[in-house]
Amino acid sequence: MRSFKILIAGLGLSLLMVALVNSEECRLMRFPDIHQDRIVFVYAGDLWLSPSEGGIARRLTTHVGMELFPKFSPDGKMIGFSAQYDGNTDVFVIPSEGGEPKRLTYRPGLENLPDRFGFDDMVLDWHSDGKRILFRSWRESYNSWFQKLFLINVKGGFPERLSLPEAGLTSFSPDGSKIAYNRIFRNFRTWKRYKGGLAQEIWIYDLENNTVERITDYEGTDTSPMWHQNRIYFVSDRDHTANIFCYDLNTRKARKITSHDEYDVKWPSLGPRSIVYENGGYLYVLDLKSEQSRKITVEIPDDRVLTRSEFISVSDYVNDYNLSPDGKRALFTARGDIFTVPAEKGNTRNLTNTPGAREKYSTWSPDGKWIAYLSDRTGEDELYLVQQDGKGEEIRITTNGDCFRFVPVWSPDSKKLLFADKNLKLYYVEVESKQITEIDSTRDGEIYDYSWSPDGRWVAYAKPAKSHFYSIFIYSLKEKEIHRVTEDFTDDSEPIFDPEGKYLYFFSKRDFNAMLGNFDPSFTYNQMTRIYVVTLQADSLSPFAPESDEVELKEEKEKKEKEEEKKEKKKEVKKEVHIDIEGIEDRVVAVPTDPGNYYGLRATEGKILYISFPTWTLTGGSPGPKGTLHLFDMEKRKDHQLLTPVDGYDISGDGEKVIYKSEKKFGIIDAKPGSPKIGDGALKLDGMQMKVDYRKEWKQIFNEVWRRERDFFYAPNMHGLDWELMRKRYGELLPYVAHRSDLTYLIGEMIGELCCSHTYVSGGDRPKVELVKTGLLGVDWELDTLSGFYRIKKIYPGKNWEENLRSPLTEPGVEIKEGEYILAVDNKTLQYPTNPYSLFENTVGKTVNLKVNSKPSPDGAREVEVKPIASEDDLRANFWVETNRRKVEEATNGKVGYIFLPNMSGKGLNEFAKSFFPQIRKEGLIIDVRYNGGGFVSDMILERLRRVLVGMSSSRNAGDYTYPGGVLHGHMVCITNQYSASDGDYFPYYFRQYGLGAIVGKRTWGGAVGIRDFIPLVDNGYITVPEFAPFGLEGEWVMENYGVDPDIEVDNLPDFVIQGNDPQLEKAIEVIMKKIDQEPRKLPERPPYPVRD
Incomplete structure (x- = not known):
């Protein structure tokens, strides 16, 4: 009956989905393994068992957490797998016909790592003795880039670590004396046809003799080794699409076995006489004797509980918010729908209720009748209106939304809307006629800040220049002309008119109060922003002109009162705002507040509201509350702190009420000085509930990701890819998504086709498992x-x-x-x-x-x-660094210093400062950027390193000083490896460009196209879009999908590392000591003191 109702109610995708429930075909079965006539695989986060010929599958596990990577024991009686029964990912074993899982490992893994890093305690294989399970884990790693191999007995006990320093996917030889393995693990990376320094190769490690041998040397991906008799099967993308190849240990040659040309072969697993693998969501079985593959059809009698629509509270999914003109209702956009919530009385209303569409940027019209918002229900972001009470039909305003649009802003008469788009243009649209007029455009950055004059005849906005400074401009709708308000020597933002049309307020960074670092005589500027005001009429006095108390005569008082009455009457009739353009840039004055860090500028009659926030450090700390809401009274010339701590706010159209956000709390308070506190005027968001249709939502997320990449990917040609074809190819699997992780996988496969770094996808609304934290002793x-x-x-x-x-x-x-x-x-x-x-x-x-x-x-x-x-990771990392520092100290007799930079963000910059300045008088310095996770501060560090000694100064009772200060007058060597990534690529690249020294180690990651932020999805997942690509001075693209070659290539081969050696560090020491011996650099000695008699 339920299926019949859906069939007659749904169209398109819904029809297909119902058909799938009743058909025998199922897709998106993941991580399969095979033993004789049985296949075990993961579907919707659970383990299932099916005949190898296909047919009806049987569920083995039902836990809400993920069960992953199942592997049959050699005799087929047990299945080892990774699971999250207690929140952490651990190794479990279960009878192959089903039963109670037995937990084998307990150590906590790295928490909150994104999907691309993979899983901790990942089951890889069984030892040939059938008693031990092989898994990879971070438990003894000093860096999150790599894991080590462990064996755990099925009876329990303590895991035994294999001696290899790092390993990815691994397979035992038939006799268990050797392994074929990847040294590198990147199998969850969403970057196809990768050829950087982190490319995977197949190696053989002899467990008894402690020797290694590389058997493949393709520049791209060779992964998933599977050892069968005298052959090693593996997956390679050497013919563009990933297929299975076979390496013959006798002939030492590889040949192609499968020939899939649309989808990659994923997660193959070896059985006694066949290999099972994923392709396009299907399972295939490769017969090793005939070398023929066949697709198997599996029927899964599952209730698809994770795809069922359900009512949920969406208060944790709020994206934006504001107030009705009178402040009696709050407007929220949450989980893709638009809600209004009463300040005190009444019901919460869902105004859109659009499963499968995402509404955003909702805003209330000044007349209170309409809500404007963007919606992607057509497949593109278009501008819509809906009545504030939810009655009547919505009105579509735009029809050409083939690119990303920013926040719409109502005109005061509720007849027009301002908006900008990713094409770097600013527009307004007539609501009634739906006619769009372009106001301005730029080639130097996006336009974010724009507002209307009180009469709707002028638009003020901030536009960027080539310097990346923003300037304020105004546009006359009547004259169709653009006028500059501020000079291009200042960085200005958030222009806003006062309601009377006398002033234009804005933020500007004009307070230059240089600060010096404690260790480094370098300057920086902070808390530079003030509020500034422009008098729009040339004959208007400055709002902060000098005042004087004078005796007021009776007749003057009566006259003044009559003039005030006239002004009040005039306010009822909207007057046109007159702006004197000539000399406007000279009529800028500062509002008398302290300079600081500000955002969120709003203006009401005679008042200005804004948020101040403390200076944040790169590692996330701040000296005070997150933000403080201020109200500045123009008449009294006094600033009031209204509320703290706040994350944001908005103001009602009449200027009387404020809605604030403080973490997850929202409330409405009066927009006037007082003593409000967080919790006052609290809004009840429990009524913000909606029915989530997960299948429709997943389709919306998929299409939004596709559009985001289309609109913001740095290369408009999408690297030559048919991007529409990619949407169709991976979109055809959407009806088979049964778990949020399936959607992440599909999106990753699609964006991975761009063959570009920093194409990430992670998070989302997944079943939650309570984490039981395990304590550690270090x-x-x-x-x-x-x-x-x-x-x-x-x-x-x-x-x-x-x-x-x-x-x-x-x-x-x-x-x-x-x-x-x-x-x-x-x-x-x-x-x-x-x-x-x-x-x-x-x-x-x-x-x-x-x-x-x-x-x-x-x-x-x-x-x-x-x-x-809770974690030993920092302890292990610190021990590795300090061990390296001691090695350098001892090997160079104290002449050479050592710095390890874990990333190019706050932690890396802090480590540089901690290590560089204490070692600045060394004769040499080794900068180790192995395992560097990237960031954005490489140029800041390089600026310090490239300082050149040009002079000295002395003092009678102190040592000598260099000019410039903070200069290392010694030689330098940089160490890299395949894990030097992102800004960790940039550092060695420009280290070489500046000629700072030799680079020792391995070629770097090769991921140089940068991102600006993590882009939130409707269910709190996120993606990234590669937007910023480096190119050289000769007009060539650099680093991306290749990396940075060392001057001296040194590989830390496993057999050397096992013996306690670090060949890369040892070579760096050798190189720098040779340089010191050949070209010693000493500080000049102080000359004899002059005699001037």
């Missing part, structure tokens, strides 16, 4: 196989004055040494097969009692109390 554990007790193999020292580097066992009063045994945790015995981490569940930040002894016996044991930490 140690490596070791099992004493004789006693079954666990001892501390290594304690990672930290910096206990920094919370993220707190090492629990090194804190004052905690006397535990390496080699000692932890016999019990909170009176629970810790002995094999108990996993040590299992006793530290839910202990983060809590006091835990440990029973400790120097021997594996309770006799003479002592008790110690500690507070476990």
Whole structure:
């Protein structure tokens, strides 16, 4: 009955979806494995089992979290897999015919990593002995770029780490003595046909002899090795589309096996006599004897519960908000629909209720009748109107929305709307005639800030110049002319008229109060912004002209009162705003407030509202509240702080009410001085509920991503790609999406076709699993196989004055040494097969009692109390850095310094400052940008490094000083590897361009096309769009999809690293010491003091 109702009610996609429920065909089955006549795979986040010939599948798991990467045991009786039963991703095992999963690992992984990094504790294979499961994990990595391999016994216990320093997808040889593996893991990266430094190759590692051999050397992707007899099967994109190839260990040659030309082969897995893999959402089985593939049809008797429409609260999905003209209702856009919420009485209204469409940028008309907004219900962003009470039909205003549009702004008479678009143009549209008029355009940046004069005859806006400074302009609708208001030597924004038409207010960065750094005599400017006002009429006095108290005679008072009465009457009749253009740039005066960081400028009669915010650091900290809402009284010339902390606000059309946002709280207060606090006038958002049709929403998200890339991708030719064809190719799989992760996968496949860096997709409304946090001690554990007790193999020292580097066992009063045994945790015995981490569940930040002894016996044991930490990652990273620093110090006899830059953002800049200035008098410096995650500060660091010594100065009672200050008068070497990424590509590229020194290591990532922000989707997921591509001085594109070659190539081969070596660092030391010996650079000695008699 339900299917019949949907059939007669739905069209297009809905028809197809209902047909799918009743058909035998299913797609988007993921991560399959095969054993004889059975296939296990993931569908909608659960494990399913089906015959290898196809047919009806049977569900094995039902948990709300994800179950992933299932692998049959060699005898087919068990399935190892990764799962999120307790929030964290861990290794589990289950009988292959179904049953209760058994948890094998407990250690917490890296939290909140984006999808492109993959998963922790990822099951890869079974050992040939059938007793141990191979998985990869971050648990002992010092950087999130790579994971290590571990074996865990199906009986439990403690994982055994393989000695390889890093590994991706891996397959055991038939006898278990060797592995074929990728050293690099990038299998969740959404970048097809990649050929940068992070390209994957197939290697063989001999577990017994500790030797490695590379067997493929293609410049692109060779991944997913599968070892069968004397052949290694793998996936390669060497013929554009990823297919399965076979490498013969006897002939040492590779040949192509499959020939798919539309979709890539994904996630192949080897069985005793066949390989199962994904292609275009289908499962295929490749017979290894005949080398023929066949598509199998699987029927999944699933209720598709995650695709069912449901009513949800959308208060956590608010994108924008404002007020009705009288302040009695608030307007919200949330989860793609538009709502009005009463200030006090009445019901919440959903004005659009459009499943499958996204409304945004809603705004209330000044006359209170209409709501204007953008909607993509046609497939493009168009401008619409709907009555504020939700009655009547909506009105479509525009029909040419084939590009992204910005926020619409009503004219005071509610007859026109201003808007801008990504084509760098500003327009207004007549609501009644729907006629669009272009006001202005630019080639230097987007136009964001625009507003109307009170009579609707003028438009003020900020437009960028080639300097990237914005200037204020005004446009006359009557004369069709543009006039400059501010000079191009200032950076101005947010122009807004006062309601009387006398003034134009705006922000401008004109306060130059230079600040010097503590370590570096470099200047910067902060809190430069003030509010400025332009008198629009040449004969108007400055609003801040000098005042004087005078005695007022009776007849003058009566005359003044009559004039005030006349003014009040005139206000009822809208007068035309007259602007004297000549000399307008000279009529700018500052509003008497302190300079600061400001945004959100609004004007009411005689008042200005705005938000001030503290100076934020690159690492996210701020010295005060997030933001403070201010009201400046023009008549009294006094600034009032209305409310703090706030994230944003808007004001009613009559200027009497303010809606504020503070984190997730919204409220309405009076727009006047007082003592309001957060929570006053609180709005009840629990009525903001809507029925989410997930299938329609997923289609909207997919199409919005496609449009965003079309409109903002840096190359208008989309790298030569038929972008419409890509939408059709991957869009045909949309009806089969059964889980939000499926949608992420499809979007990733589509944007990956652009063959470009920084095409990211992540997040979204997925089933939520409560995370049980496991406490850590900052140690490596070791099992004493004789006693079954666990001892501390290594304690990672930290910096206990920094919370993220707190090492629990090194804190004052905690006397535990390496080699000692932890016999019990909170009176629970810790002995094999108990996993040590299992006793530290839910202990983060809590006091835990440990029973400790120097021997594996309770006799003479002592008790110690500690507070476990949530993550050891920073401790391990710090230990690696400090180890490198000591190596350099010892190998160079203190002549050379060492700096590691983890990224090119706040943390990297801080690490540079911490390490550069203390080592500035070294004779050389090694800058290590391996594993650099990128950012945007490389030019700032390079500016310091390229300073040249040109002079010296001295003082009688102090040492000598360099000119310029902060200059390193020594040699430099840069170390790179394949994980030097994004701005970590830029750094070595320009390090070479500036001639600062040699580059040692491996070719970098090659991801140079940058992004500006993470773009939110309707369900709080996000994507990115590559918008900024570098090119060289000769007009050539640089770095992208290749990287930066080192001057001296050195690979940290696994067999050397296992022995405790770092060949790249060792070569850097060798190179810089040779340079110091050949070309010593010493500071000039102070000359003899002059004699001037």
